[in-house]
Amino acid sequence: MTDGMFGAKGTGDTSGYGGLVRKASTAGSSERPYGSYFDDVADDLERAYPEFSDAIERVVVDRGEITLHVKREKLVEVALILRDSLKFEMCMGVNGVHYPDQTGRELHAVYPLLSMTKNQRIRLEVSVADGDAHIPSLVEVWAGNNWHERETFDMFGIIFDGHPGLTRILMPDDWEGHPQRKDYALGGIAVEYKGATTPPPSERRSYK
Amino acid sequence: MGLEEKIPSGFLLTTVEKLAGYMRKNSLWPATFGLACCAIEMMAVGSAAKYDIARFGSEVFRASPRQADLMIVAGRVSNKMAPVLRQIYDQMSAPKWVLAMGACASSGGMFNNYAIVQGVDHIVPVDIYLPGCPPRPEMLLDAIIKLQEQINDTKLGANRAQIIKEVELAAMNAKPTHEMKGLLA
Amino acid sequence: MTTFDPYAPSRDTTEGKVFSVTGGDWDALVQDIGATKEERVVVNMGPQHPSTHGVLRLVLELEGETITEARAGIGYLHTGIEKNMEYRNWTQGTTFVTRMDYLGPLHNETAYCLAIEKLLGITDDVPERASVIRVMMMELNRISSHMVALGTGALELGAISPMFFAFRERETVLEIFEMITGLRMNMAYIRPGGVQQDLPEGALTKIRDGVKLMRKNFKENATLLIGNSIWMKRTQGIGYLDLAGCTTLGITGPVLRSTGMPWDLRKVQPYCGYENYNFDVVTADTCDVYGRFLIRMNELEQSLRIIEQCVDKLEKLKGAPVMVADKKIAWPAQLAMGGDGLGNSLDHIRQIMGTSMESLIHHFKLVTEGFHVPAGQVYVAIESPRGELGASVVSDGGTRPYRVHFREPSFNNLQATAAMSEGGMVADIIGAVASIDPVMGGVDR
């Protein structure tokens, strides 16, 4: 937790850069009816997958999008059923989000799914603890997830178990750290102007 | 008076230096080194009839670094690309020049972060910097013409060694930017 | 067979004999290799190679001329844009996203702005004129992007003239862009809530003329390629990927449409009011490089159709706002032409500086701090020239993005290189990659 601009505590922030104490919200789960086609998706999934209540931690409907929070042990099962019975033929990849202050579930992996048959979209979300960042790979289910999982590993350090070749993809192979995590500084170098030196962005007072 | 009057007509006298400069200047072959957005503008200079780099003797974009004289670094250089870039530079045979095209190649541009090398001059010596994001094709042409002028005036042999020494000395004695005072200029 | 060759020592591995060639007597070397059964060579193409799109690296394992394994190496242009955006406010983000896929800057901006608008809940408040301008600009952008795809695609297959023609057409579009946005590329023109500024005087006339000119020129360009037997031979039946392959690899855009699947987000999940335009989804059923290029050529005409409809609409909507009415979001600028170029109008400055302290504070806050976006997570997908471009945006309620991730079609589609080219000839991988039309800025971000 950082102090605000000029050492102010609490919400003394006026500029938005003044070291906001940022807390990402965890929207609570939504209640039925979800509206739109989301009820159908949930019903179909429940019918096709008896362990629904066990595998799906919560369902969030927000801004016209539905998110199923899946337990990581059940991820592959759920994915297979979504693909085969519910016709979500395409997975639009995976992207990581790092919430350092959600203790025990710091790292989230988000999978947007698309059904071309039914013209629907849903989203799966899996969260794991930082110290135990393992998620089963979905490459067997959607082969196109291969590079996306490598990217997420590269950027967030989430290990996708069962991936055919989980190596760095964007950063050089010998790079240390996972750049897009919140605890990884933006980097950069100081910039010299006439009569002044500006520190790199992540070290400027306003960005701390 | 002098030698000029004694030689038969149809002969011109010049120095080796000038002749070499003239020839080098008008046959600059750039290596295709497109990296990012700037590369598209570089391609436009090469292929759009409106700009037509052929007018300046540089239309032959060489794919092999060994046949190229000018490396136009068009775009941002990442830490992963840096060793590759240096290797290609080393493969080019001298005399060779480097043109840093765009804000990113010159200084890292707007990407002051973990991934991007803050200016290609950290890796290879740069002869001319071209600002802009991306620079207009006309600006690239202008930079090439300026570079050609510079090449035209290049000294050879002992003169060159002398100049290099002077330039280096001047650079050593120069005031660091952050100690300079006054308006940005 | 020689026992030991100092220039090409060989050693036995589990995968057969491996030679390290250092030069020397060619005959002896050939003899040596001839003695082994397999002839496998690993060739590294790139990352700086004339026939790859940008800084793409291909590692090919060859058996003679046949590719047995193809791997693509990427990341040579990784710019850290997604991370950098977390340090800038929401509006400044457009300046970053526009530099991702630099052939489709306006598509990136639109996807990003639509995502912010969805988070803000103002999707329906974006004025109609702004949406029409967005559509028009995106379609112009699609033309300029396809022009590069066709031009460089042909160049890589050995045809130089189409490149000249393609870039000539592209210049027409870029001139229009420059007139409207001030920049030829990377324009950051589409902003959360609308567009940066209204069209300048005379823009519509210029667009109409441009459309007429392009329609004529596209025909020339098409005749250069279609029917050219070399080009046809090098594209037909090459880089085959069918619908099943596309779905499992998550491939969208012209590659998916070349399998006959009419999947175009502009039609099936319309955004920015695409449902109000008449256009056709172009498909082919050849599943090959030829079909993909054909689709791009025919999409040009569809884009022209949409642009014409946009111009008609814009003429009717003259003078309508191009930014949301909510002053808490709309960028506080009233641009006007001054002696030193375009800038905030003097009247506007006089008003905020002289008459109202509140508007000065508001202006200052909005510009330095930016607006707050309610916490949440959205995924917005649009049809970029290369396929589904998805923006996953997470907000924590602050004035800066918490996380932005772009699902780039180039990144995803490039995975198909292996499926398209393994078992084919080494020359054909060039065509296959060109038909995917990857933009490395988008792949690596």
Ligand code: SF4
């Ligand atoms: S200077 Fe601008 S246009 Fe050139 S590579 Fe950098 S971001 Fe792209």
